[in-house]
Amino acid sequence: MGEGNAKPGGRRSLDEIMRRMAEPDFTVRHRRVPEVPETGAHVSPEMLAMISPKSRYVKKWKRHARRCLQCANVFRYYGISIS
Numbered sequence: 335m336g337e338g339n340a341k342p343g344g345r346r347s348l349d350e351i352m353r354r355m356a357e358p359d360f361t362v363r364h365r366r367v368p369e370v371p372e373t374g375a376h377v378s379p380e381m382l383a384m385i386s387p388k389s390r391y392v393k394k395w396k397r398h399a400r401r402c403l404q405c406a407n408v409f410r411y412y413g414i415s416i417s
């Protein structure tokens with residue numbers, strides 16, 4: 335009793351995870367991060383968190399956010415109206 339604690343399925347599920355990670359769909363779903371890419375072409379969430387909503391930076395990016403869904407979501411996250 336207690337010998338050879340073989341866990342049926344243990345090894346197998348790991349294999350399955352590895353196989354699923356190789357599937358393109360799996361990778362795509364787990365890559366979806368609700369943040370804008372830090373390319374400078376979008377508003378910086380860090381900046382929005384730090385500076386005043388009345389600052390020039392925010393005003394400038396509000397205009398952008400009206401046309402950019404990603405940035406609009408960032409503004410909404412911080413409770414800043416873009417309208």
Ligand SMILES: [Zn+2]
Pocket residue numbers: 370375376377398399402403404405406
């Ligand atoms: Zn944007």
